Amino acid sequence: MRIMNPVLSRMRLETERLIIRPYMESDLMASFGLMQNPEVLAFMHMEVMSMHEYEGMFRWLMFSYHTPFELPFKYSFAVCDKATGRLIGWCGTGVLEFMAPDAELYYLIGREHWGRGYATEAAAAMADYTFGVIGLEQLYAKADPRNTASLGVLRKLGFRVEQELAGLTGDYEDCNGELLHVLRKEWFVERLKGDLEELEQI
Numbered sequence: 001m002r003i004m005n006p007v008l009s010r011m012r013l014e015t016e017r018l019i020i021r022p023y024m025e026s027d028l029m030a031s032f033g034l035m036q037n038p039e040v041l042a043f044m045h046m047e048v049m050s051m052h053e054y055e056g057m058f059r060w061l062m063f064s065y066h067t068p069f070e071l072p073f074k075y076s077f078a079v080c081d082k083a084t085g086r087l088i089g090w091c092g093t094g095v096l097e098f099m100a101p102d103a104e105l106y107y108l109i110g111r112e113h114w115g116r117g118y119a120t121e122a123a124a125a126m127a128d129y130t131f132g133v134i135g136l137e138q139l140y141a142k143a144d145p146r147n148t149a150s151l152g153v154l155r156k157l158g159f160r161v162e163q164e165l166a167g168l169t170g171d172y173e174d175c176n177g178e179l180l181h182v183l184r185k186e187w188f189v190e191r192l193k194g195d196l197e198e199l200e201q202i
Helices: 025-034 051-066 118-134 148-157 170-175 185-200
Strands: 018-022 074-081 087-095 103-109 138-143 160-164 179-184
Touching: 018 118, 025 051, 025 087, 051 074, 074 103, 074 118, 087 118, 103 118, 118 138, 118 148, 118 185, 138 148, 148 179, 179 185
Parallel strands: 103 138
Antiparallel strands: 018 074, 074 087, 087 103, 138 179, 160 179
């Protein structure tokens, strides 16, 4: 019987307003509800799922926590409002299938919480965990050029546009036209240091 990656079993990231942690069984309905708004899924190549379909994906997400860092992994974590405990989104990191074994960063915030900087806050914490704990040296992220909010998040974290995706086929054909961004660990560290220096001058 496979057991949960012991490092992930202790994971609990806290930011100013958020808690990021592995999913629990009790998150199923809140997580399902989050994914019922087509507007949230507009740039994700996903459609609204039935409860049966989503439950299968949720079980897969929880089972993914068994995968050790040394193997190709794909982790997604609950993003919760620190003040209320309410699940408001998710973020994660894992293999970018058409560029395996390279990994990507991904995130989603519920529609009612847009415009408050939660995506940037969660994505920054996830990038920091990926570099500092999981031990990766670089991360990729995809964004539709029409998704100005996501492009802004990536820019704030220090991601740089590497190329416009083209020539992908099969399951990845829908990604053609998206902008592939890359973030190296040293860029991220420099960005964090710059933020701290800016705060010290206020």
